[in-house]
Amino acid sequence: MKIMVCLKQVPHQDARLEIDSDGTWIKEDGIKFEINSYDTYALEEALRIKDAGEAEVVVVSIGPDRVTQALRTALGMGADRAVHVKDAAVDDSDSLGIAKVLAAVAKEESPDLVLMGLMADDGNFAAVGPMLAELMGIPSATAVVKAERAEGTVTCERELEGGALEVVELPTPALLAVQTGLNQVRYASLKGIMAAKKKPIDTKTAEDLGLTGQVGAAASKVKVEKIYVPPKGEGAEMIEGSTDEVVEKLLGKIKELGLL
């Protein structure tokens, strides 16, 4: 069986975010990037299926040169090969544009299972997974915290509110958008990293995928007018001073609340 894992490279969770000059996104220069945390769980799940038997794991990512690093990491962890859609014509696509690119890759790959994270740590849209499934005409489940495969089906546990779970059975091919905590994600071993150097990364453009004019900024129906630091509102009263001074004030408040 073939598993396609969609990865997004996003700004590192600890990166200091600064808004760019036109105020519609962040400055990407000089910050560290990493594989979207949700997607690492999707990759791990695919690698576990591979480890348990016969499966080929193909990782797919979209973005500029820096994305090669994310794909090398995924190959180092054990993925078999990678597809890198690298084309300025795809930049600034909305979620649906990204889903169209991935659907075009999926058409070439014909995977039995598509795995990806529930959402990305940057845009937080949680849109591409179900959109991709809709475009592929296959069933999907989101916020998956457990997946069990049987002949021709995959049974998923979806996370609901307050710790409840919904169990849903999907015929394969199917797409699962996974929740964090689904498994414990491995690190790439030194042997894996060395082996990854010989694994292929296939680079594609929008034109290669037959998507000229259908994706990118011009085709996007979602325009970010501006991004901004959330208004603090009343917010917290900030205490400053030495540790002793801070502790004294906190202690005073705890007493005032009648908790001492």
Add this chain to the structure above:
Amino acid sequence: MGNVLIVAEIQKGKIREASYELASFASKLGKDVKSLVLGSGVAAEADAFAAKGGGEVLLVDDEAVANYNVDAWTRAIRAAVDATSPDVVLISNTPSGWDVAPRVAAALDAAFVSDCFGVESDGGNTVFLRRVFNGKLDARIAPSGDVAVATMQPGATPAFEGSTSGKVDKLDVSFDGLKAKFVEVREAEAKGVDLTKAEVIVSGGRGVGDPEKFQEVIQPLADALGGAMGASRPVVDAGWLPHEYQVGSSGQVVTPKLYIACGISGAIQHLVGMKASNFIIAINKDGDAPIFEVADLGVTADLFEVVPALTEAVKTAKG
């Protein structure tokens, strides 16, 4: 003008509070309000919704939608869109809503915006407000095209109050050949750690660094205050603490007298679980962390300096 279509959601036989919140959002758009109610044996709820913000309700009353099913919902919502030609479709960002909404948008080749906390009409154009970067920044988003599909964050606006002169019409949808199959819903198991009853909760996040530090730094302050220890999602995901310690939308929703957040940046899913606490103290190295937005008292500092010192001070004060 134009129409806005609300997709209402049934939970345990009743229209969810979040659906009345959608009615509240919809009422601000200067559009005719249409709604879709889908479920099994929910005609009375459809009537109730029509009278309270839902406006003209289309009712899909079918055994096939007795429980959430992504394929059935996609079909029903598309049928409702065909019937009402809305320029905005509002769906709650609940586990059902976020599962189905992007599929509907893809099927309609429509603009899609998710988990919005606000929507406004800007000179006739609908504009959405939402968080990005896990709550660190906000974005103002303008959709284009014939129709925009949006999911709205539950709890972001009060539920619709007042009455509307609505009506209910049945909508027939064929549910033959659905691929996804609902199996069951498993309710949450009883927790070994019941944080909902604690008067004081001291919670740690990724900033605590490792599992040992929870026992060395966070637990002692919780003990000194006679309270309980909690954690944010990344801590539980990393396996540092079991799920029963998790505070947030997918963990426990808590309202203690005092909540102390240590090294927690404040992702939305955590804030939802603790923002109703009586008093919130936040200690974080990053002064811009969203946690300070909901905190009453904030300290920009290294938790490893402040927390142990506070623990000692509490112990001394207790004598």
